[in-house]
Amino acid sequence: MHNRRDFLTATGSIAAGLALPTLATAQERRFQPRQGGWRTFELTTRVEPALAQGASRVWVPIPSLDTDWQQSLESSFATNGRAERVSDGVEGARMLRVDFDTAAAQPFVELTTRVRTRDRAVDWSHRQAVKEDRDTLAHALQPTTLIPTDGIVRDTARKAVGDARTDEDKVRRLYDWVVANAFREPAVRGCGEGDIKTMLETGNLGGKCADINALFVGLCRSVGVPAHDVYGLRLAPSAFGYKELGSNSASLKGAQHCRAEVFLQSRGWVAMDPADVAKVMRQETPQWIKTVDHPLVAPVYRGLYGGWEGNWVGYNRAHDVRLPGSRLGPLGFMMYPVAEDAQGRFDSYAPDDFKYQISARELKA
Structure with missing residues (x-):
């Protein structure tokens, strides 16, 4: 270690006054985001919760920001559960909430969202x-x-x-x-x-x-x-x-x-x-x-x-997120799918056990 x-x-x-590097050599890698044209992506999140016991509830985050660097567009979903678009109501985090009952043999939800994004760069001059x-x-x-x-x-x-x-x-x-x-x-x-x-x-x-x-x-x-x-x-x-x-x-x-x-x-x-x-x-x-x-x-x-x-x-920019319908306490933040069943909250950091998949594709004009 x-x-x-x-x-x-x-x-x-140097922490209190670290100067901007002036290094400019042939070996220096380029990294220069510049605000310009938009890119459009289609983002898909598919959740197939591995039910350990009884009914379950799933929350999937939906992009909720509309700014000069991001446009959150339409979303659609398919599921064999009962789904509703909801918000935490305070912090502005949007999400899809899906309820599955014990009769759902292979529960799933697939959320598809389109977003437009672009680089950001402030003009310090x-x-x-x-x-x-x-x-x-x-x-x-x-x-x-x-x-x-x-x-x-x-x-x-x-x-x-x-x-x-x-x-x-x-x-x-x-x-x-x-x-x-x-x-x-x-x-x-x-x-x-x-x-x-x-x-x-x-x-x-x-x-x-x-x-x-x-x-x-x-x-x-x-x-x-x-x-x-x-x-x-x-x-x-x-x-x-x-x-x-x-x-x-x-x-x-x-x-x-x-x-x-x-x-x-x-x-x-x-x-x-x-x-x-x-x-x-x-x-x-x-x-x-x-x-x-x-x-x-x-x-x-x-x-x-x-x-x-x-x-x-x-x-989202949300802290202390209260999930609508949750039996448990708030999250410090929400940027992962979340699920609960009768035994408690799933481990969002273990997608293969949870289980969920996320993918994106860029849509060309």
């Missing part, structure tokens, strides 16, 4: 005051069960931002702090749990996207910068050749990925993804890369501060 403590010691001094609904901004500052904004979270954020006063300066330092101190841990199941207080209290900042981007979101919120996670799914390979930043469209089990957004007063909602920087550093090559100046990492580190690639769909 790598000695992460030594790595933190070596990088901790252009400033303009942006108005946003007060309630939306207030909601993006609130603590959640897994993302508190007081105590060790706020203390950590204040140390990381130092003397920064503007929202952009704070976010720049927090992004750099997370990249320098958090790290991708492949052994974590699924996308992680996003329990940032425990991460900070234990000093173990290893995790996956739901951990690392939740940490970034919580740190931003704790110093007054509205932020939220966006929970979704990779749909296709990366156009820039990074294997870890794309997926196999024919089989998207395990392709779930959450990203982050922050609201900057002179930019509006801006894309961020420090978790994918960590993923490239840890998994793009057999060797763990431990510097953002590496020619493979540098363009990703730059590009994911203010942008992301449109080979991904966002389901």
